Structure formats: C-alpha cells, structure tokens
Amino acid sequence: MPPAAESAENRFSNTFLRLKKKLERGVGEAIADFNMIEDGDTVMVCVSGGKDSYSLLSILLALRERAPVNFRVVAMNLDQKQPGFPADVLPAWFESIGVEYRIITEDTYSIVKDKIPEGKTTCSLCSRLRRGIIYRVASEIGATKIALGHHREDMLETLFLNMFFGGKIKAMPPKLVSDDGNHVVIRPLAYCTENDIARFARAMEYPIIPCNLCGSQENAQRKQIKAMLAGWARDYPGRIESLATALQNVVPSHLADQRLFDFQGLTRHSQVAEGDTAFDPPELPRAPANIVRITPLDGVQD
Known part of the structure; x- marks a missing residue:
C-alpha cells in the first residue's frame, strides 16, 4: 500500500479515532474549566509549523463545528526569516483546510543572531520579540483570545x-x-500530553517545519528539564x-x-483548612482480609 494511502487509512482506524476523541475531550474540558472561549470570540491561533500548534488548530476547528457557542478562528504564522524557512508550506496548508489566516513577515532572526552571542540561549529574546508582534497582530484583526499550543509537559517544564533557575514556584497558566491588559492568552492543550499530540500529528502528516533557533540548542536548560521528566x-x-x-492543588498554608x-x-486559635496534615503519616493501603498478622510475644525474637 502506498504511504499516503496507508496514512489515510490510519486516520480512520479505531486507534486514531480514540486518540482524536481523547484530545478533543481534553481541549474541551480545559476550555470549559477556565472559560477560555466565549460566544462571539475571535480566536487567533498561533501556528509555528510544529506538531503542537498544528494539532491545536485542527482540534479547535473540529470543536467549533459542534460547540454551543459561535467563535471565529484565524490562524496566524510569524515568518521570522530564518534561513531555509519554507515560506510556501503554511499558506498552502491553510488554504487546503479552508481556514482564515494571516502570514506576518518580520526579520526577528537577524536581531536575535546579532544580539545573542554564539552558543548562548536565544529563547528569551526570541520569545519577547514574537510576543510583541503577536499582540500587535491580534489587535489589528480584532482577536479577543490568542491561542498558543503549549501542552501539559510544557507547563511542567x-x-x-522557574524552581531550579528562577527561585519561583511558577508555571505556564x-x-x-x-501585561498591558489588552489581550487574553489561552492554552487549550493544557490537559493534553505531548506523547498523544505527537502520535496525532504523525497520523495527520502535518508538514512540520523545524526551528533553527531554539530547536537547535541541545544544551538549553529546558531540554535538560524535558529529559528529567521523560526519565521520571x-x-x-x-x-x-x-x-x-x-x-x-496548591496549599498556601503549607508553603x-x-x-x-x-x-x-x-495563632493556635486560627482556622486553617489543611491543619497540620503535613506532619501526619501517609495513608497506607489496608491489608487484605485474608492475611493474618502475627505479633511476636514479649521477649520472643522474630
């Protein structure tokens, strides 16, 4: 069977349909739990060309078809003028699925390479530059929500x-x-795992575009954290x-x-929800009823 035909068949397999349903359910729950999308919203989905943002756009479009509220979806890509970036890939894909889109061209690549010494992490400056452009474009198109493709593992990383290198207990909300109060950023993949998204993206055969900046920095701190979590x-x-x-499940009284x-x-008269449970022994599973425990008599060694 030709690869294309095999992939199409996989997209209709029971395994794939269960995975698709799982991801859509996770996104739907996150949207409901955090009131991410409301009736009349214009949601600008930032699509980088990676597996996460492709998957996010596909899932939001699927959910929109049966959502109880009406909302507009606009895909947005920032062409940062990285050498070798295939500028035709995303417009062609957006056209193929019939989504409204904007392609923004800004040479942030040259700025980052000029300001950051060779071998140093570029992520911080690159993200700041991207953020400013994203906010500007959101204002131009009247977007009420900006959707980013960060998933559960991104949040934990x-x-x-922040704990190891910033001295803060702080994740991705x-x-x-x-900061200027003009934009609401949402992460609908907050409940979705990277492994499920990767499997979904492979089956969908998205035209993945690698990043030549952060994606090429093998010694970046985030990659070390990613390896630690993968090991766990x-x-x-x-x-x-x-x-x-x-x-x-944050307990401020125990931090x-x-x-x-x-x-x-x-004081000793204060009412605290958790009390001193931090010092209580952990609850252990109760022994099965058919196991008889024998306690040694006094003075008799085991």
Missing part, C-alpha cells in the same frame, strides 16, 4: 525551570492577561500525572510565601 515518566509511572494534578498566607497572624 516551565514549573521546574492555562489562561492569562497580557519512564521509571515512575504516574509521577507526571501527579505533578500535573498538583498544579491545581512559605507570606503574601499568600498570614503566617505572622497565625
């Missing part, structure tokens, strides 16, 4: 980057307001899921930030 996922099943759940909890005003 950012948490550990599913929804935020820009491999060696300790369930740990990544627990970490993701922890992002939604040390005086801005979030009044430690100075805490």
Whole structure:
C-alpha cells in the first residue's frame, strides 16, 4: 500500500479515532474549566509549523463545528526569516483546510543572531520579540483570545525551570492577561500530553517545519528539564500525572510565601483548612482480609 494511502487509512482506524476523541475531550474540558472561549470570540491561533500548534488548530476547528457557542478562528504564522524557512508550506496548508489566516513577515532572526552571542540561549529574546508582534497582530484583526499550543509537559517544564533557575514556584497558566491588559492568552492543550499530540500529528502528516533557533540548542536548560521528566515518566509511572494534578492543588498554608498566607497572624486559635496534615503519616493501603498478622510475644525474637 502506498504511504499516503496507508496514512489515510490510519486516520480512520479505531486507534486514531480514540486518540482524536481523547484530545478533543481534553481541549474541551480545559476550555470549559477556565472559560477560555466565549460566544462571539475571535480566536487567533498561533501556528509555528510544529506538531503542537498544528494539532491545536485542527482540534479547535473540529470543536467549533459542534460547540454551543459561535467563535471565529484565524490562524496566524510569524515568518521570522530564518534561513531555509519554507515560506510556501503554511499558506498552502491553510488554504487546503479552508481556514482564515494571516502570514506576518518580520526579520526577528537577524536581531536575535546579532544580539545573542554564539552558543548562548536565544529563547528569551526570541520569545519577547514574537510576543510583541503577536499582540500587535491580534489587535489589528480584532482577536479577543490568542491561542498558543503549549501542552501539559510544557507547563511542567516551565514549573521546574522557574524552581531550579528562577527561585519561583511558577508555571505556564492555562489562561492569562497580557501585561498591558489588552489581550487574553489561552492554552487549550493544557490537559493534553505531548506523547498523544505527537502520535496525532504523525497520523495527520502535518508538514512540520523545524526551528533553527531554539530547536537547535541541545544544551538549553529546558531540554535538560524535558529529559528529567521523560526519565521520571519512564521509571515512575504516574509521577507526571501527579505533578500535573498538583498544579491545581496548591496549599498556601503549607508553603512559605507570606503574601499568600498570614503566617505572622497565625495563632493556635486560627482556622486553617489543611491543619497540620503535613506532619501526619501517609495513608497506607489496608491489608487484605485474608492475611493474618502475627505479633511476636514479649521477649520472643522474630
């Protein structure tokens, strides 16, 4: 069977349809939980040419067909004039799926290469330049929401980057307001795993465009964190899921930030939701009923 025909068949297989449904359900839950998209919104989806943003756009378009609210989707790509960037790929793909789109050309690549010494991480400056352009374009098209393709692992990686290198317990929020208060940024893939997105993207055969800036920096701190999380996922099943759940279960009284909890005003009469449970022993599973435990008599050694 020719590769194209085989891929088309895979996109209609039960395995793929279950994966598609899982991702759509995850995106739908995130949108509902954080009120990401409302009736009448114009959602500008930033598409870089990577697997995550391609998948995000496809899933939002699919959900729009049966959503209880009406919203407009506009795909936006920033051509940063990286050498060898295939400028025709994304316009052709946008045309093929019939989505409204904008291609913005700004030579941020030259600025980054000029300002950042060879071998140093370019991500910080590159992201700041991109952010400014994205906000400008969102204003020009009247976008009420800006959708980014960050997924669950991106959020956890950012948490550990800030803890290890920034001294903050801070991750990527599913929804935020820009510093100037003019834009709302949403991350509808917040509940989706990178592995599921990668599988979905392979089946969809998106025309992936590699990044020649951040994508080429093998020693970047984020790649180290990514490797750490991948190791945990491999060696300790369930740990990544627990970490993701922890992002939604913060207990300020058991941290040390005086801005979030009044430690100075805490007395023995204070009512605290969690109490001193931080010092309680962990709950262990109860032994099965058919197992009899024998306690040694006094003075008798095991």
